[in-house]
Amino acid sequence: MHNLNIKVLGIETSCDETAVAIYTAEQGLVLHEVYSQIEQHQVYGGVVPELASRDHIRKLLPMIAQCLKKATVTPSELTLIAYTAGPGLIGALLVGATLAQSLAFAWNIPAMPINHLEGHLLAPMLDEANLTFPFLCLLVSGGHTLLVNVNQVGHYDLLGQSLDDAAGEAFDKVAKLLGLPYPGGPALAKLAEHGQPGRFSFPRPMLDRPGLDFSFSGLKTHVRNCYQQMQTQPNIKANIAWAFQDAVVDTLLGKLQRAIKQTGSRNIVIAGGVSANLLLRARLQQLAEQVKVSVFMPRLEFCTDNAAMIAYAGYLRLLNHQTTDTRILVKPNWPLQTC
Ligand code: KG4
């Protein structure tokens, strides 16, 4: 097959978003659709895995049919189905993997398991023609906080990671403490806009220690204690939200700056759900100007979970002659370094 004819269907079902995308060599990203289950999980204050799996079952096949129709791509024109095989919720992953392999069998095309984190790492390349390998990526999502040297597709050096809570998880937990709806990250960021700058100052965990690892669970406990002691103060929630966001952003960028120094990397990328945070984006821009590096940030819809990044990762892997697999593969704890 000539490379220009490659057409990839991407499927993402690792958590509470059902997402489908079509990426072609000729046109790039043709379309991508995300259905968010947030409303179903909101009453429980977090994702309920069994409900997530059931909703993926309901939504995924009709979404695929609709996407193919909208993109005027027939199954016989497809080259590959790329699906998220992990990390993620096992039941949710199984829905995507099973459907991907079943359709691949029926349509007589290969299917390829894709690491969700790899999808996030490569997502900034969907928009940025100027972004080429190698680059340094700060991947901040609900499940992971990683500093990664991205050398090539499939060649990732892990430089640092969170030893406990991920940055997004810390946002979600502090938001819950403040009584904000799930998912807490965006809600907390909104509330922080009404906070009084400097009213509180929270610790910047592990910035005073060498190395590139993170830790956010102590900060979360610190915030909880502060909130419990000061609950009756006026505007307490917004002031806490401001100080918490400030501490997380400072910590992330402090370590990123250290990684830039250590690696000498000139191309800096952020990815994952927390990279949609506007304060983080603004401060990263400032940092980039200060230390004279180029910075690439995915558009907001490519920061959070989507299938465009999965289709794209499948496309790049196909170009790199990655072999496909007919097994229904799911790896709920799939480390990035082994993908
Ligand atoms: O990448 P993602 O959609 O899913 C995972 O792979 O985990 O990231 C979701 C995480 C959640 O923790 C959510 O609260 C956080 O990203 N998030 C944000 C913002 N938007 C999403 N955190 C802070 N500020 C935001 N604007």
Ligand code: ZN
């Ligand atoms: Zn994700």
